[in-house]
Amino acid sequence: MTLAIAARVARQLRHDPRTLALVTFVPSILAWLVHQIFDGEEPISSQVEMTLLAMFPLLLMFLLTAVATVRERSGGTLERLMAAPIRKMDVIGGYALAYGVLAVGQSSLLTAVCYWGLDMQLKGGIAWMLLVSLTTAMLGIALGLLASAVSRSEFQAVQFMPIVVVPQVLLCGLLGPREDMAGWLEGLSNAMPLTWAVEALQEVAEFPDLTSHYWTSLAIVAAFAAAALSLASLTLRRRTE
Template sequence: MRYRGDDETGEAHSRRITPRPDGQIIDNQPGGCVHCILEGGSGMKLKRVMTVARKTLRSLKHDRRTAGFLVLMPLFMIAIFGYTFGGELKGISVYVVNLDEGTVNGSASASMIDELQSRDVLRTLEPSWPDGYAQSVDSVVDNVRNGDAWAVIVFPQNFSSNVESAIDGPADYLSSIQGILWIYIDASNPNIAGAIITEVQTTVQRVLLTQYDIASPVLISQDMVYGEDAEFIDFFAPGVMGLAAMMVTFMLSIISFVHERSTGTLDRLLATPLTEGEIVAGYAVALGVVGLIQSLVILSTAILLFQVQIVGSALLVLLVVFLLGVGNQGLGFLLSSIAKNEFQAVQFMPLILFPSILLAGVFWPLEAVPDLLRPVSNFIPLTYAVEGCRSIMIRGWGLGEVWPEITVLVCFAAAMLLLSTYGLRRRR
């Protein structure tokens, strides 16, 4: 058995090497290149190393898509990262109900509402008014129950006069007959609920100091519509579960497709009577089940170790996760079929995963995403899966309430399966 290589001067030479029964290769001329490379000894030559390096860089140079990826992807990632972490909570939708008519000295409620509207944290909405006080407030609170707003702030009748009476009265009167401000709030998202309470408290204190020169004779009463006992782990668990299911199914589909294409398994499947749709559907079911199993593990661990609450149906949560997994499996197949080689296929992973992690509301509310990037969140399927899981687990919503999210996921899964089937058909 002969081996052709270079000697120390770079001249071509031919060496005789002998394979041993144990698989080790013996160079009959000690110090030869095969011996040095296989043994990794001190005979490693810098010139040979640089030859391999030049060959690798040359291949990257000729692959324009890969070269563009290496340059543009870091810029893309740091831009999204910087914009996302530079955002603050703002535009939180709340309804304001003002039943106070004020006094001859002015209206404390009107001043507080003006102060709230002058800031961009809360987006105050005007309610429509049916007849009757109790019916009106309850009908406005329905907007919170339906998910159309995060809170309802109610300034009751005689609010301003109660504030003035508390200011002018004795100390015990100050503590017992305060102006009471009511907040009906959706606390399923602790970040948003905390921001609303803080903003209202800050506004009340600022107006009272400016207009009445006092600290705070106003009691803020909170009524939790959802998430009365919710903690941060309850908010994070649905997002982490959806993110894990997405990552596993998406990455497995890309890796599986690339592996089967490189080994020829995919071509053999395409040569059988199986249709492209049957192949894609089979993978979708398999990877969807994998996503379900992983979600069950995460959900069980969260419940047993961290006492995460599930107010709604666990089966509905698993349905949302399954649809997300099927859609991402189709997306992985589609992108792999577009790629010319394995390396290009793997490049799609950060392009899909990084925006999903930062912009889908997994770790912080969508209200914290900058206005420039919020439209991007609406095109990320994980956004709807996370919102659906949270609404089911924390709010206790059923199919009648989360059907918009499920509809989006069904459309996403169907579109990806059809497109990936078309991509496979092109390979025949």
């Protein structure tokens, strides 16, 4: 059932070229724009691009998943699915799998553009950067599904972005070193998964071999994603109010 739902969602995405283009190509274009703003100056250019590898997948996959899933609920698609003998986790898993395939394409292209096109400097392997980007994209999908499960309209789903995503972007270290923040802000940032995604990326950038901190940071992001998926399945309503 999970695979059947994933296949149906994938067919819908295939017939929406504007959304596919937005999610797949826009992050790479924006990364190129940021590179031009800093005029390729190192090391700040690579540091910002590295942060974007975590931020863009989270942001765009959250928006896409939340809005698209609420739209299906308002159109009655989810209600018809839930009327069948199907588990809530099958529905959530199907949507996560379909959007996850799209996340693979987005993260792969963005990572390739930053590494080869923009000459991002790092000492570790590009595959480990891609793994972090994919995990963060899955986190965005999970948070988007959770937001859609408790939203009655697309507008309500979008309203979760300033609450769920924006604080993570502000406190993950993009605007400045986290150690220079006030103590309570640094503590708050430690409780946000995007911070740990950036930490994992920094480990790849600074060390040629994988460190225990890399795996710990990646596991924290994956745990947040799994928890969000579980909560989304618990809060998914069988009937549209």
